[in-house]
Amino acid sequence: MTIRPRRPCAHPGCQQWAVIGSYCAVHAAEWQEKLKARRAEFARRADEERAPADDRGYTFAWRKARKAWIIRHPICEICGKPATDVDHITPHRGDRKLFWDTNNWQSLCHECHSRKSYGERRRKGKKQPEADPEMGVMIIP
Ligand SMILES: [Zn+2]
Numbered sequence: 088m089t090i091r092p093r094r095p096c097a098h099p100g101c102q103q104w105a106v107i108g109s110y111c112a113v114h115a116a117e118w119q120e121k122l123k124a125r126r127a128e129f130a131r132r133a134d135e136e137r138a139p140a141d142d143r144g145y146t147f148a149w150r151k152a153r154k155a156w157i158i159r160h161p162i163c164e165i166c167g168k169p170a171t172d173v174d175h176i177t178p179h180r181g182d183r184k185l186f187w188d189t190n191n192w193q194s195l196c197h198e199c200h201s202r203k204s205y206g207e208r209r210r211k212g213k214k215q216p217e218a219d220p221e222m223g224v225m226i227i228p
């Protein structure tokens with residue numbers, strides 16, 4: 088059996104002895120949490136970069152165009168709040184021409200956009216939850 092020399096916790100300013108790795112029990116737990124959060128963030132970003140929606144035209148180019156559009160049209164067309172999303176007035180349904188036609192674009196806030204997308208799905212009679220690649224959220228009708 089080896090007796091390891093005690094070391095103070097590596098957390099700045101902590102007076103406890105290290106018991107797990109270089110940290111005391113409290114800061115080891117904190118560190119684990121931080122690590123987990125960082126991993127989750129990393130996984131999320133990797134997911135975004137994989138962008139499964141490319142076939143519908145939501146590409147990097149779209150993200151760039153959307154950003155530029157919102158800078159020029161910063162107000163939600165429906166409620167007047169700051170816009171966060173660019174909506175296709177007529178759903179493009181994968182039609183690239185319609186997709187890139189700026190006459191078919193309008194700025195919406197996230198709330199109004201969600202409500203509009205929700206309505207569109209309801210009219211289509213879809214019951215399955217569907218990922219909306221434009222917003223990166225799940226809409227559950
Ligand atoms: Zn500590």
Ligand SMILES: [Zn+2]
Nearest residue numbers: 163166196199
């Ligand atoms: Zn709005």
